[in-house]
Amino acid sequence: MRAPPPTSSPLPAGLALRVSGVRKQFGAGAGVTVALDGAAFEARLGEITMIVGPSGCGKTTLLSIIAGTLTADAGRIEVLGSLLNELPRGALTRFRAGHVGFIFQQFNLIPTISVAENVSIPLLIRGVPRRRAEAQAMAILGRVGMAARGRERPLSLSGGQQQRIAIARALIHSPALLICDEPTSALDRDTGHQVMEIIRDVARDPGRCVVVVTHDPRIYRYADRMAEMEDGKVLRVLESPAAIAAAHPPS
Amino acid sequence: MFRIALQMLVGDRAKYLMLISGITFATFLMANSASLFCGLMSWTYATLRNVRAPIWVADSKVEQVGDTKPLRDTDTNRVRSVDGVAWAVPLFQGLTQARLLDGTFQLVTLIGLDPETLIGAPTQMVAGRLEDLRLPNTVVLDEFGVTRLSANAGRRIGVGDVFEMNDSEARIVGICKAYRSFTGGPYVYTTYDRAITDYTPLQRRLLSYVLAAPQPGTDPRALARRISGETGLRAYTESDFSWSTVWWYVANTGIPINIGLLVAIGFVVGTVISGQTFYSFVLENTRNLGALKAMGTGNVRMCLMLILQSLAVGFIGYGVGIGLVAAVGNLALHFGKVPFLMPWQVPVGVFCAVIFFCMIAAFIGIFRVSRVDPASVFR
Numbered sequence: 201m202r203a204p205p206p207t208s209s210p211l212p213a214g215l216a217l218r219v220s221g222v223r224k225q226f227g228a229g230a231g232v233t234v235a236l237d238g239a240a241f242e243a244r245l246g247e248i249t250m251i252v253g254p255s256g257c258g259k260t261t262l263l264s265i266i267a268g269t270l271t272a273d274a275g276r277i278e279v280l281g282s283l284l285n286e287l288p289r290g291a292l293t294r295f296r297a298g299h300v301g302f303i304f305q306q307f308n309l310i311p312t313i314s315v316a317e318n319v320s321i322p323l324l325i326r327g328v329p330r331r332r333a334e335a336q337a338m339a340i341l342g343r344v345g346m347a348a349r350g351r352e353r354p355l356s357l358s359g360g361q362q363q364r365i366a367i368a369r370a371l372i373h374s375p376a377l378l379i380c381d382e383p384t385s386a387l388d389r390d391t392g393h394q395v396m397e398i399i400r401d402v403a404r405d406p407g408r409c410v411v412v413v414t415h416d417p418r419i420y421r422y423a424d425r426m427a428e429m430e431d432g433k434v435l436r437v438l439e440s441p442a443a444i445a446a447a448h449p450p451s
Numbered sequence: 452m453f454r455i456a457l458q459m460l461v462g463d464r465a466k467y468l469m470l471i472s473g474i475t476f477a478t479f480l481m482a483n484s485a486s487l488f489c490g491l492m493s494w495t496y497a498t499l500r501n502v503r504a505p506i507w508v509a510d511s512k513v514e515q516v517g518d519t520k521p522l523r524d525t526d527t528n529r530v531r532s533v534d535g536v537a538w539a540v541p542l543f544q545g546l547t548q549a550r551l552l553d554g555t556f557q558l559v560t561l562i563g564l565d566p567e568t569l570i571g572a573p574t575q576m577v578a579g580r581l582e583d584l585r586l587p588n589t590v591v592l593d594e595f596g597v598t599r600l601s602a603n604a605g606r607r608i609g610v611g612d613v614f615e616m617n618d619s620e621a622r623i624v625g626i627c628k629a630y631r632s633f634t635g636g637p638y639v640y641t642t643y644d645r646a647i648t649d650y651t652p653l654q655r656r657l658l659s660y661v662l663a664a665p666q667p668g669t670d671p672r673a674l675a676r677r678i679s680g681e682t683g684l685r686a687y688t689e690s691d692f693s694w695s696t697v698w699w700y701v702a703n704t705g706i707p708i709n710i711g712l713l714v715a716i717g718f719v720v721g722t723v724i725s726g727q728t729f730y731s732f733v734l735e736n737t738r739n740l741g742a743l744k745a746m747g748t749g750n751v752r753m754c755l756m757l758i759l760q761s762l763a764v765g766f767i768g769y770g771v772g773i774g775l776v777a778a779v780g781n782l783a784l785h786f787g788k789v790p791f792l793m794p795w796q797v798p799v800g801v802f803c804a805v806i807f808f809c810m811i812a813a814f815i816g817i818f819r820v821s822r823v824d825p826a827s828v829f830r
Contacts, residue, residue, distance in 0.1 A: 261826075267745070269744075269828075293744075296745065296747040297747020302745055302746055304742065306738070308739060308741075310459060310462075313458045317458070324455065325743075325752075
């Protein structure tokens with residue numbers, strides 16, 4: 201009998217994730233679309249790693265695979281010491297609940313419950329009692345400057361305020377990996393910068409890795425590393441803010 | 452998470468109210484139709500409820516209590532002679548016309564009781580004395596009869612008033628409570644002899660039933676079989692005769708089909724409204740549900756959340772619906788014009804139907820949610 205594949209993979213110190221040879225295609229036959237074609241890159245703890253590139257280059261697919269919401273057809277995906285490509289579906293769900301925080305482009309806040317209840321969801325998923333979860337939610341809302349709005353409904357708030365709440369929701373269970381999908385694309389310039397300032401503060405935690413997918417060149421300056429993608433491949437990785445600034449000078 | 456599931460449901464006011472309304476309507480339609488059916492069926496054996504006797508002996512071809520085929524007078528004694536019979540008395544039951552003081556006629560169900568024992572007499576008198584039935588030309592009328600016979604009298608008739616049946620005077624000596632009959636006529640009680648000689652046109656045979664009772668320790672059903680075997684007549688226990696009457700109406704009238712259609716429509720309406728609304732609720736929340744899945748909510752918990760939402764609207768809709776049916780039923784009984792009977796089987800059956808179609812709705816939602824890709828929230 202074959203032994204089950206290993207599901208853990210210790211990474212070198214400081215490295216949060218490493219992906220290599222990742223392939224993903226959608227559809228079949230003549231309609232097949234190759235979204236990722238051997239993509240590879242790394243992200244470190246205590247840093248913001250941005251994945252950039254034109255539309256359709258595979259950024260979001262790569263982000264989904266790193267987050268454990270999508271499985272790759274081939275390749276090795278090592279995230280926080282777990283080999284995601286070998287994890288069964290249930291374990292992937294538990295992995296996300298325990299280790300990953302999500303910030304979505306459209307915020308994805310549930311409009312019919314309060315801000316504090318929205319923020320408490322990751323704790324509720326992990327089985328934390330409601331009162332304790334909501335108390336923690338109020339505390340973390342204070343960190344993003346939204347403590348006074350905890351009892352309001354999300355739709356009564358501006359886009360920037362909603363994104364702050366989404367950040368609070370993503371952080372409440374202290375995830376080691378924060379996944380941000382176009383976090384500023386629905387926001388104006390100033391609000392986008394405010395949100396990125398918060399994300400940069402969050403990324404300074406040496407036990408946390410932040411991966412941001414973006415189109416928005418205005419926020420490139422917040423990146424510590426940058427993976428540039430095209431046609432399903434990571435073409436180049438810029439390893440420092442200076443390299444990023446040189447490659448993408450601020451306008 | 453389950454609390455949040457409920458808040459998501461209640462927060463979408465329009466869909467929530469639509470779901471509750473749909474289930475309420477379906478519950479109302481099913482429970483009310485079923486109660487009407489039960490009420491109608493209870494009217495069919497009203498005579499059995501108004502004239503209580505452990506065993507009813509009839510002609511061998513009689514299948515339901517309203518279908519009397521007269522027996523010979525000697526049949527009472529034949530029944531008495533069967534081993535295990537404690538007593539047996541004659542009973543007359545027939546429809547006849549009551550002529551009122553203003554000259555109008557009213558159809559009534561005439562019951563002729565054994566004059567010595569008054570077995571089968573009404574159990575609840577609201578005015579007058581039952582014993583006065585032994586006086587000449589006397590009758591006891593039920594409350595519905597008072598209403599019907601007072602219609603053109605200009606006043607409400609009561610004890611001491613007189614009307615005619617078969618050109619014979621009938622003086623009211625008592626008012627009683629009685630269950631409504633399927634034919635709609637009020638009940639008029641008198642003695643057996645008076646019923647067959649004064650109040651009914653003369654015929655060769657007028658004995659409708661022989662009422663009997665078993666001796667202590669004798670099983671009524673076994674005695675009924677013995678009476679049937681020894682006399683060639685057909686003997687029923689009261690319960691068997693009730694069911695035989697109900698089944699006769701079920702088999703020989705369009706009532707069950709018509710009311711069954713109403714119940715089926717209620718079920719279909721409930722299923723369609725709750726299923727469709729729940730499905731569109733899930734569709735509209737696909738993005739939020741996808742986000743919950745991305746954040747680590749497993750499929751099992753998602754399914755339980757949807758089942759909880761579905762059951763919640765099911766319970767509330769059922770509660771409101773069954774409450775409305777009870778209120779309407781009480782009103783109907785108060786005014787006494789609509790057949791309505793809600794035995795415990797009706798709310799239990801309707802509850803099962805509601806839970807069943809709520810589960811169908813939940814599973815439609817679960818089917819949709821299980822296909823929601825958590826990665827879809829990034830697209």
